[in-house]
Amino acid sequence: MPSQTISFPTDAARRTAPPWQGPSVEQFIKSDKIEIAPALFNQDDLRRRLIITLNMTKVVQHIWEAIRFENTEHMEPVFDQDRPIRATGDMGTWYTGKPCEYTKRSHINFCVYDSTWEASEAYELDHNPAVEAWVKNDHLGFDVLYVYRGVVRKYRPAFIIRMKSGNYLVLETKGQDNEQNRTKRKFIDEWVQAVNAHRGFGQWSWDVSTDPGDIKDILARHSHAEAAKRRMSFNLTENKYKWRYAHAHCIHQN
Numbered sequence: 158m159p160s161q162t163i164s165f166p167t168d169a170a171r172r173t174a175p176p177w178q179g180p181s182v183e184q185f186i187k188s189d190k191i192e193i194a195p196a197l198f199n200q201d202d203l204r205r206r207l208i209i210t211l212n213m214t215k216v217v218q219h220i221w222e223a224i225r226f227e228n229t230e231h232m233e234p235v236f237d238q239d240r241p242i243r244a245t246g247d248m249g250t251w252y253t254g255k256p257c258e259y260t261k262r263s264h265i266n267f268c269v270y271d272s273t274w275e276a277s278e279a280y281e282l283d284h285n286p287a288v289e290a291w292v293k294n295d296h297l298g299f300d301v302l303y304v305y306r307g308v309v310r311k312y313r314p315a316f317i318i319r320m321k322s323g324n325y326l327v328l329e330t331k332g333q334d335n336e337q338n339r340t341k342r343k344f345i346d347e348w349v350q351a352v353n354a355h356r357g358f359g360q361w362s363w364d365v366s367t368d369p370g371d372i373k374d375i376l377a378r379h380s381h382a383e384a385a386k387r388r389m390s391f392n393l394t395e396n397k398y399k400w401r402y403a404h405a406h407c408i409h410q411n
Contacts, residue, residue, distance in 0.1 A: 193208050218306050218307060232351050243298055279291075282316065293315065300312065301344055364378075
């Protein structure tokens with residue numbers, strides 16, 4: 158049976174930027190840019206410094222993100238040296254006690270459900286006319302590195318989808334929003350920009366499902382947005398839903 162290979166880098170991207178001309182951390186702390194609540198702690202200098210010291214990682218993270226995202230001239234993917242290319246066909250056998258179900262449009266024959274929400278979205282991906290193929294990001298090694306409060310972490314989106322247009326969608330399911338999730342979205346957006354700029358893995362986009370009932374609207378929105386874009390060509394392999402992807406990450410240079 159004729160098939161299509163899906164290729165993509167995974168972890169991050171390199172940013173190239175001129176030397177930072179903005180304020181230093183100490184200058185930022187002494188400025189009026191930091192608001193402290195309750196106001197009582199902002200009126201006394203000792204208390205203010207104490208609160209800032211206890212939240213120093215958050216302050217540094219804020220400045221660092223401003224430098225990264227506002228001072229960038231160029232961004233490119235950096236490939237993993239050990240495993241630059243990975244594929245769904247490389248997944249080994251593994252065992253689980255979680256509920257699972259056969260799939261129709263995925264190269265992985267079973268989808269393991271971590272929640273009824275994921276089960277609902279997997280069913281829609283298997284039956285939605287805009288979807289060509291999909292896979293749950295489970296044991297694939299597709300992680301996007303991100304930094305949160307000074308610690309490098311791994312972000313693992315829920316699904317990777319190939320649309321009928323030939324474009325790709327990274328989909329996350331998230332019922333609540335917080336600072337860490339917003340940081341993840343900044344890094345997945347950066348990853349998508351780097352991969353699209355590379356032009357070697359097709360056209361990618363990302364989205365977040367915040368409710369079990371919004372999956373149809375998300376797929377329709379991306380399907381319509383992609384209809385006007387140039388279609389990408391892909392190599393043929395022996396399996397229609399086989400996925401192959403490059404394993405890469407992002408490094409930022411200021």
